[in-house]
Amino acid sequence: MVxxxxxxxxxxxxxxxxxxxxxxxxxxxxxxSTIRGYRPAILGSLAGLVLLGLLVIVLGPMLNRVPLxxxxxxxxxxxxxxxxxWLRTAILRAAGAVPLRDEQLKFDQATANLKDDARAHxxxxxxxxxxxxxxxVVLEGLEVVFIVIAIGAGRGLLIPASLGALAAFVLVxxxxxxxRRPLARVPENTLKFGVGLMLTxxxxxxxxxxxxxxxxxxxxxxxGFAIVFLLIAVxxxxxxxxxxxxxxx
Amino acid sequence: MRTLIAxxxxxxxxxxxxxxxxxxxxxVVGIAAFLAIIxxASALAVGLVLLGGCVAVLxxxxxxxxxxx
Numbered sequence: 141m142v143x144x145x146x147x148x149x150x151x152x153x154x155x156x157x158x159x160x161x162x163x164x165x166x167x168x169x170x171x172x173s174t175i176r177g178y179r180p181a182i183l184g185s186l187a188g189l190v191l192l193g194l195l196v197i198v199l200g201p202m203l204n205r206v207p208l209x210x211x212x213x214x215x216x217x218x219x220x221x222x223x224x225x226w227l228r229t230a231i232l233r234a235a236g237a238v239p240l241r242d243e244q245l246k247f248d249q250a251t252a253n254l255k256d257d258a259r260a261h262x263x264x265x266x267x268x269x270x271x272x273x274x275x276x277v278v279l280e281g282l283e284v285v286f287i288v289i290a291i292g293a294g295r296g297l298l299i300p301a302s303l304g305a306l307a308a309f310v311l312v313x314x315x316x317x318x319x320r321r322p323l324a325r326v327p328e329n330t331l332k333f334g335v336g337l338m339l340t341x342x343x344x345x346x347x348x349x350x351x352x353x354x355x356x357x358x359x360x361x362x363x364g365f366a367i368v369f370l371l372i373a374v375x376x377x378x379x380x381x382x383x384x385x386x387x388x389x
Numbered sequence: 390m391r392t393l394i395a396x397x398x399x400x401x402x403x404x405x406x407x408x409x410x411x412x413x414x415x416x417v418v419g420i421a422a423f424l425a426i427i428x429x430a431s432a433l434a435v436g437l438v439l440l441g442g443c444v445a446v447l448x449x450x451x452x453x454x455x456x457x458x
Contacts, residue, residue, distance in 0.1 A: 170416075220414050224447055225406045228454075237455045279399045340447075344440050347418055351425040353436040367441065372444050380455040 149362055150297045154304030155336040157287045161280040162312040167243050167322045168276035171250035174268035184270035188277025192285055203293050209350045215290045216249050222286070223339025230333035232372050235380035240329055243322040291342060337373065341365035347377030410450045417442030 165185075173181035203211065232238040244266045254269060271306035288305050348355060355361035408438040424430040 212449070213418075217418055218428070220418070220443065221411055224410060224414060224443065228407065228410060228447065231451055232454060235451075235455065237458050242422060275396065278396060282396075282400060340443065344443055347421070348436050348439050351421055351435055351439070353425075353432045353439070360439060368444065369447075372447060376448060376451045380451060383452075383455045384458075 147297060147300045149338060149342075149366075152289045152298045152302040153335055153342070154288050154291055154333050155308050157339070158284045158308035159312065160328055160335065161283045162309050163243065163328065164246070165276045165280035166312050166316045167247050170316065170320070170322060171247050171254060172269045175254040176266055177252060180266045184273025185277045186302040187270070188281060190331050191274075191278055192281040195282075195358075196285055196289075199289070200298075203289070208337035209352075211293060212346045212350030214350075215293060216343050216348070216350055218286070219290050219339050219343030219346060221343075222290070223336050223343050225336075226332050226375060227340055227369065229337030230329050230336050231376050231380065233329045235375045236334065236384050237380055239350040243328070247322040262379045278308035283289045287339070290339075298306045314336045318329045333373065337366050338362075340369050407450065407454070410446065413446040414443065414451065417446055 169181050169185050174185065206214075229238065233240050250272070256274065284305050288298065288301045292301035341362045344365050345355060345359075357364065417439065421435050422452065424438060425432075425435045
């Protein structure tokens, strides 16, 4: 039986990380449906989801054949690369050194690109629109699949992590259908900040376990690492803001 | 084909945005692995190197990026 203390960080991380990715994919799919209607948007998205499903079905059982310590190191290192990349971006954005992501701007860019395609390839436009939706779903979905596998594999948390990701998907779908606009009010950078912290903490934990480290407090060490990185990240934002005074104003 | 290449490029970008950050992380893990496997250092030492190294790498990268920008 998986304890709540073990499952909660995994479910929360998978939910929040998936929320960021699904919002990004939704923005592109919405742009496609705005320009070319629901048909290519839905068909492209469904094709993307089918491909992602096949990847999970093929890759999932293969993970059981990998020795646990090797799996822990590989996933731990990938989590460190992925988590610290997100954390770095979130810190730089919070400090004002890098602009925040703007869903409305992304929507406008995707819409403009599709309009350009409409002028150049009128006959193939539905196909291009479908490919655009497909690409968005596959690219953002791959991140979700990776996060779920990375967080869930090795500890029997694949189902809780998957449920977290599924909850994010359903939530964005409901909100998106309700408002029919880019979900620009989702605090993307705050989510990225929190998820980057958790993924980095998971990464240190898994890599250490793979190298034979028995962390004090076992799974609770993950929360300890998250707190350490939170303090470092908050301090880095404050320090970086002083270096970027004109933006901080 | 272009779509496939774009997807593969994006997959690589999942893990590598700033190349120096990725290399520094791999270096920290390499040092921790060297301590654990070759030098048979204590688990505590390996853990501290891993955690401290990641923290140091993050701080250095942030400061360098902010100064560069």
